[in-house]
Amino acid sequence: MFHHLREDINSVFARDPAARNFLEVLTNYPGLHALLAHRLSHWLWQHNLKWLARTISTLFRWLTGIEIHPGARIGRRFFIDHGMGVVIGETAEVGDDVTLYQGVTLGGTSWNKGKRHPTLEDGVIVGAGAKILGPFTVGAGAKIGSNAVITKAVPAGATVVGIPGKIVKRAEPDTEEVPTFDPERREAMRRKFGFDAYGVSQDMPDPVARSMQAMLDHMHAVDQRIEQMCNTLRKLDASYRDGQLPELRDEDFADILADVDSCCPPQEDGDKRRDAPAKPLKSSDDDGA
Structure with a gap:
């Protein structure tokens, strides 16, 4: 006893x-x-x-x-x-x-x-x-x-x-x-x-932030793909006009990106979303098409 x-x-x-x-x-x-x-x-x-x-x-x-x-x-x-x-x-x-x-x-x-x-x-x-x-x-x-x-x-x-x-x-x-x-x-x-002591450590990955990172990376890839498609359409048809996308300001995403970076660091191939923020697509008026 x-x-x-x-x-x-x-x-x-x-x-x-x-x-x-x-x-x-x-x-x-x-x-x-x-x-x-x-x-x-x-x-x-x-x-x-x-x-x-x-x-x-x-x-x-x-x-x-x-x-x-x-x-x-x-x-x-x-x-x-x-x-x-x-x-x-x-x-x-x-x-x-x-x-x-x-x-x-x-x-x-x-x-x-x-x-x-x-x-x-x-x-x-x-x-x-x-x-x-x-x-x-x-x-x-x-x-x-x-x-x-x-x-x-x-x-x-x-x-x-x-x-x-x-x-x-x-x-x-x-x-x-x-x-x-x-x-x-x-x-x-x-x-x-x-x-x-409370079942988690200070470097524990946040599943919500990790999901947001995946969504933002996917959006960046889609944005690049659309830009390539628009460039191809302008080469095929000079009269094609694509619209101006709303501008994304870095400060609007500062808090989100900070949370993502803290829990899910970029991989060796680099995080294109953070290294080179996506820019709005140019309209056909800008390139003289």
Whole structure:
């Protein structure tokens, strides 16, 4: 018992730089209080003392703002940071070294009995406000971005953001082998918590900005193609007159291009949209046709 308590407290030190000493963590971390209460209520639940188990769970929900159903299965070194608003359903299963932040829901999408809540494998990080809903598995080492809504399985090592959740980063190509969490790898993961503590890192690609980049590149290609077609038509028919396109001002797109550049840098062949902004097509009056 005391071994597990020390392990839970050490996991707080490993993931929260604000933790200063043993007494502070033991007395002032609601995530730890909720976890210790769950250990007791889960034991009572397994021994068919379900009313008492639910009563203890409800009491600590009032005290900590964290609701963990006594039937949920929680692994070792589980850490809930800040904690307010966390909800973990009855059939949820949480592996070792998992981290949740405030406002996370491990919920169900059905009123049917049986497995209806998610399974989080070892080393998963779930950002603030994220909702993981349904009886599927989030693979080992996956990261769920803040406020994401996940309704289907997540492969091991992936990072998922958005509503609905979309994979924006993979640790490696999909393989059948599930990552193992040996002590050295766990320590390396702990050192990274300062960079991706909420399930995302500062260099995480923005799927919206990436889509806008693709649209702008496509528009530029279409603009060039139309200009070539107009030049060809003028050579075939001197009387052909093409209209003047509205001018696109660089300042109108400054904020968008800055966001795109920050998340999706140009490739080696250069980003023509940024290197040479598209110009309006010339009318036939300008070239004397």
